[in-house]
Amino acid sequence: MPRFHVSAGTEVGVAYSRSTPDFIGRNPGAVDYVEIPFELLRHDPAVATKVGTPVVLHCASLSIAGSVTPPSAVVRSVEEWIRRTRTPWLGEHLSFITAEREKPGEFADEYAPGEPWNIGYTVSPPMNSETVETVVRSVDRATSAFSVPVILENPPVYFSMPGSTMSQVEFISEVCARSDARLLLDLAHFYITSRNLGYDPLVELARFPLEEVVEVHVSGVDTDAGGCWDNHASRAPQLELDMLAVVMERAPVRAVTLEYNWSSRFPESVLREEIARVREVVDACRP
Numbered sequence: 001m002p003r004f005h006v007s008a009g010t011e012v013g014v015a016y017s018r019s020t021p022d023f024i025g026r027n028p029g030a031v032d033y034v035e036i037p038f039e040l041l042r043h044d045p046a047v048a049t050k051v052g053t054p055v056v057l058h059c060a061s062l063s064i065a066g067s068v069t070p071p072s073a074v075v076r077s078v079e080e081w082i083r084r085t086r087t088p089w090l091g092e093h094l095s096f097i098t099a100e101r102e103k104p105g106e107f108a109d110e111y112a113p114g115e116p117w118n119i120g121y122t123v124s125p126p127m128n129s130e131t132v133e134t135v136v137r138s139v140d141r142a143t144s145a146f147s148v149p150v151i152l153e154n155p156p157v158y159f160s161m162p163g164s165t166m167s168q169v170e171f172i173s174e175v176c177a178r179s180d181a182r183l184l185l186d187l188a189h190f191y192i193t194s195r196n197l198g199y200d201p202l203v204e205l206a207r208f209p210l211e212e213v214v215e216v217h218v219s220g221v222d223t224d225a226g227g228c229w230d231n232h233a234s235r236a237p238q239l240e241l242d243m244l245a246v247v248m249e250r251a252p253v254r255a256v257t258l259e260y261n262w263s264s265r266f267p268e269s270v271l272r273e274e275i276a277r278v279r280e281v282v283d284a285c286r287p
Contacts, residue, residue, distance in 0.1 A: 004033055004054040004088045010253050010282050012275060013056065015217075015232070016040065017261035021050045023268060030275055035091070035257045041081050048085055056215070056255060057087035064138040064152065065125040066096025075145050082148055088254070089214060091184045092142075094135065094152040094172065096125050124155040126163030127171035132178060139179040151214045153184040156230055157193040168193055169207045176209045183209065185247060186217035187240045188230060188259070196227055205243055213251040216244060218278060219259035233263040235274060241281055248285035256282060 005011060011032035014020060020034055033054040039061060040047055048055060059078060062070050082090060125131045135152075142150040152175070157168060166174065175181050185208070194201035218241075220234030247253060256278055260266050 001048065001084070001086055002052075002054045003086045004056060004255075009286060010248070011255045012279055012282060013053075013255060013257050014271070014275075015058075015257055015259040015261040016047065016051070017266070018264045019266070019268075020261075021052070023271065024051060024053060026268070027272065030272065033255065035259075036085070038078055038081055038090075041085075042077060048081075055085040055087055056089070056091065056257070057081060057085050058091040060093055060095075062092050062138070062142065062150075063096045064092055064142070064150075065094055065131055065135050067134060068096075069138075069141070079146055082146055087148060089149045089151050089182075090142075090146060091151050091153055091215060093155055094125075094175070095123055095155045124157045124161055124168075126161050127168060128163055128165040129174075132171065132174050135175050135181075136179045139175075139181045143180060149180075149182055149214075151182045151184045153186050153217070154189050154193070156186075156189040156196075158196055158227060160197065167197075167199075167204075169204055173207075173209045176212050181212070182214045183212045184215045184217065185210075185213045185251075186219075186259075187243050187247075188217065188219045188221050188236065190243070191237065191240055192221055192230065195223075201239065201243060202246070205246055210247055210251040213247060213253055215255045215257060216247060216253055217257050217259050218244065218274075232259045232261050233266055235270065236277075241277060244278070244281050245285060248282060 013031045013033035013035055016034050016036045031053065033056050034051040035056045035058050036047060038057055038059040061074050154168060154172060191201050194204050218236050220231040220236055222231040258274055258278060260271060260274065
């Protein structure tokens with residue numbers, strides 16, 4: 001499998017969808033790599049060989065901000081795919097997907113009472129000192145378990161998280177200060193969080209620990225019912241490209257991933273235009 005170019009500056013790639021192999025076949029050289037979820041590779045290992053480009057591995061199974069550690073079988077499988085894909089790092093959400101329940105309760109799982117809930121979606125944790133400690137321990141475990149660095153992705157925040165005593169920027173900065181964590185900055189998530197919580201995204205971005213950013217995600221957002229939401233099937237707003245320019249000026253960014261992967265019908269001409277928009281920003285910021 002091709003290896004990600006370690007010293008080639010900032011690479012531009014796309015997140016995998018069913019249409020990605022055909023897009024690459026019709027547009028050779030359009031992207032430098034494809035980002036593929038570990039969970040998809042577990043389900044369909046053949047995906048790794050379909051794209052014909054270097055692979056960056058993404059993950060949503062470690063529940064890195066949760067109190068329930070991932071099963072050892074999952075950790076071993078992630079490391080196996082790290083080696084098979086030759087990924088330069090593992091992107092993981094700064095979120096939790098499992099939560100403890102000390103008692104079975106009224107609605108216990110009939111066959112597994114007391115086992116952790118798997119909520120099926122990565123959720124932003126309460127942002128406080130206790131969660132910082134949890135994340136630092138998780139980062140230490142990941143550093144020991146994996147042969148590549150784990151970079152943490154900021155989740156979207158849709159409402160003020162109960163129990164939070166920090167803003168997301170303060171929380172992430174504290175995690176970086178207390179651990180060896182590096183970052184995957186999702187600009188759509190950052191935009192969503194800022195809008196939902198009433199922040200100016202460019203002002204907040206100036207406070208973000210950009211020196212730790214390794215990879216950047218770009219994708220679309222929706223505004224509906226008074227809130228701002230993720231949408232990986234629409235163009236990124238111009239403000240995201242403005243934020244990308246700020247990040248590129250200050251951060252040692254190795255990769256920018258376009259996450260237009262929620263619809264196999266995303267127009268190929270639009271994807272080419274979006275790749276060109278991102279490359280224009282990246283090239284303008286090269287030394």
